[in-house]
Amino acid sequence: MGASLAGAKAAQALRLDHGYDRPITLIGDEPHLPYQRPALSKGYLLGTTEAGELDVLEPRFYSDQDVTLALGAPATGLDLDARRVRIADGTELPFSQVLIATGSRARRLDLPGADLDGVHYLRDRADSDRLGTALRDAAHVVVIGAGWLGSELAAASRTLGNRTTVIDPLPTPLYTVLGDRIGGLLARRHRDQGVNVLTGDGVDAILGTHAVEAVRTITGRELPADLVIIGVGAVPNTELAQAAGLRVDGGVLTDEHLRTSHPAAVAAGDVARHQHPHYLNPVRIEHWDNAVVHGTAAAATLLGKPATIDHIPYFFSTQYGSTLEYVGHPTAWDRIVTRGEPGIPGFTAFWLDRDTPVAAMTIDNWGAADHLRTLIAAARPIESPLLTDPETPIQTLLPTSNAVTVERVQR
Ligand SMILES: Cc1cc2nc3c(=O)[nH]c(=O)nc-3n(C[C@H](O)[C@H](O)[C@H](O)COP(=O)(O)OP(=O)(O)OC[C@H]3O[C@@H](n4cnc5c(N)ncnc54)[C@H](O)[C@@H]3O)c2cc1C
Structure with a gap:
């Protein structure tokens, strides 16, 4: 089915x-x-x-x-x-x-004006066909929700030359997944491309008579819009x-x-x-x-030959020509460490829970995700200088290599 x-x-x-x-x-x-x-x-x-x-x-x-x-x-x-x-x-x-x-x-939003012409959701091919045509005719686009999908749609809208706002009640894009620091980095990437990133504010209503004309936020801002995309999960x-x-x-x-x-x-x-x-x-x-x-x-x-599925979740996203790959599904972390410089291919962030990497995200770094996955599956603490040093290949941190996995917990 x-x-x-x-x-x-x-x-x-x-x-x-x-x-x-x-x-x-x-x-x-x-x-x-x-x-x-x-x-x-x-x-x-x-x-x-x-x-x-x-x-x-x-x-x-x-x-x-x-x-x-x-x-x-x-x-x-x-x-x-x-x-x-x-x-x-x-x-x-x-x-x-x-x-x-x-x-x-697509999760629907029960908002005044959500049924106006010019309001789009995206789940299937027919949605994408309609949205693609509408984005080419639009001028002012508001994307509601700055999760993975909303972030990609803001990037796509901007790539097509529209004035674009992405709005989310949380402090940064992807705040619950990435946290403040890396979410903030993604917000800067959008802003550098000319997207208006409005965080810490929600949508109160979509305004218009038959078609969308504006979006009113909870704090009372009114954003002109002829196309609204709702991407809220x-x-x-x-x-x-x-x-x-x-x-x-x-x-x-x-x-x-x-x-x-x-x-x-x-x-x-x-x-x-x-x-x-x-x-x-x-x-x-x-x-x-x-x-x-x-x-x-x-x-x-x-067929009655059950296999156990223990793969570490992996997600990829493309925004402004860059590919972000995220590995893991943590419920908690206490620290984030990074290697490389944001904006330079290979930049990687690690989410740590008591020194154990529980998630990682890498940008424009093809081939690294498999190693990151193995690293997270191992669920072992690693000294953060090794994680943050771009000269230390991730492979050498994996449990099968001779490298340094840390015995800190035992110590
Ligand atoms: C716009 C978009 C972009 C995405 N981008 C990424 C990405 O960059 N990276 C990533 O990792 N993931 C991405 N995803 C997520 C990924 O596509 C999904 O996780 C994946 O499609 C899930 O596959 P599935 O087989 O579970 O279900 P689906 O692909 O959702 O397919 C389920 C099918 O079942 C049909 N169906 C439902 N009910 C019935 C019924 N009663 N009878 C018959 N058919 C029914 C549905 O209509 C649908 O055709 C994206 C998803 C969307 C929508």
């Missing part, structure tokens, strides 16, 4: 890795072959990435591998004991195992799972193998909140990489 990134990766692994030769159907409410979303706020929106480049798998995969595509109508009912899915077109499909990969949707599409009686709490709850509370159902990708061996609580991760890892692992679990 969900002709999604996770769903397509599961189908691929079932056929190619496990040799599964019984019927597979991908049910998708969108009319498209399973596609990847990251470019919807980047290259595809800006016109530098073609639609075909979004495909998760070669279009011929589905016919070559005899995977049935039931596209353009949502699944509307799931009966786990009878093992049947109902589709909106009236079809009922029997199954032995179902993968719930329904992803997430996503909510998992759990309704069918919940109605089917599965345990749902901020996502479909799964064990470390993606098994849900019913033996006939597995969940993967954005919709799954999975018991992650590295973290104490179940986690729900809205990252491209997570959907790939989950989808592939789900195939094994569907």
Whole structure:
């Protein structure tokens, strides 16, 4: 259920890795072959990435591998004991195992004026097509929310030459993920590009008669706007799972193998909140990489050969031609240390909890993320001069090398 990134990766692994030769159907409410979303706020929106480049798998995969595509109508009912899915077109499909990969949707803001013409959300290809056209006709753009998506959209709007404001009630962009110092650095990057970054202020109302004319903030500022983009997070599409009686709490709850509370159902990708061996609580991760890892692992679990999923979450973002890669999913840290200079490729920040790196972000540093991931998975304290010294390759800090991991805790 969900002709999604996770769903397509599961189908691929079932056929190619496990040799599964019984019927597979991908049910998708969108009319498209399973596609990847990251470019919807980047290259595809800006016109530098073609639609075909979004495909998760070669279009011929589905016919070559005899995977049935039931596209353009949502699944509307799931009966786990009878093992049947109902589709909106009236079809009922029997199954032995179902993968719930329904992803997430844009969180809506209940604001006066949120239904005016010129107010956009971004989740799917149709949204990106509409937004791309609107951004080219706009002059004054206000982006509500300075998370990853809002930050990318502010960058895209500015790249297209619009006067752009990004507004967020927190002190910096991505404040809850990155904290004050690194969030502040991202705010400076936006400002250097001419974006008006308004933090510590929220939106009170979107103003206009039929179409957007302005945005009024809680502190009473009025920002002219002919296009408003709301990017305030996503909510998992759990309704069918919940109605089917599965345990749902901020996502479909799964064990470390993606098994849900019913033996006939597995969940993967954005919709799954999975018991992650590295973290104490179940986690729900809205990252491209997570959907790939989950989808592939789900195939094994569907076949009763459950793999444990303990990968450290990884997210990438492109803004103003630079790529930011963030690794980890910490709930707490007490210190941030950095190596290199902001603005110079290779700059890296480490979030430390009692000297143990729990997250890292690196900018324009291809290839480093895998090492950072290993570093964080090791969950061992490291002397911060080693982390901050650009001359000390990250590889030498990894547990498998001879290097210096620290025995401070033991001392
Ligand atoms: C604009 C945008 C930019 C992003 N950029 C990045 C990035 O730069 N880096 C990164 O790491 N991640 C990024 N992400 C996140 C990443 O794309 C998601 O984590 C990933 O797509 C999740 O994949 P999924 O397979 O779980 O679900 P989805 O990709 O959400 O797919 C789920 C599919 O299931 C369908 N569906 C839902 N309910 C039903 C139903 N009842 N019946 C049938 N079909 C149904 C949905 O319509 C959708 O087509 C971005 C996301 C968006 C929206």
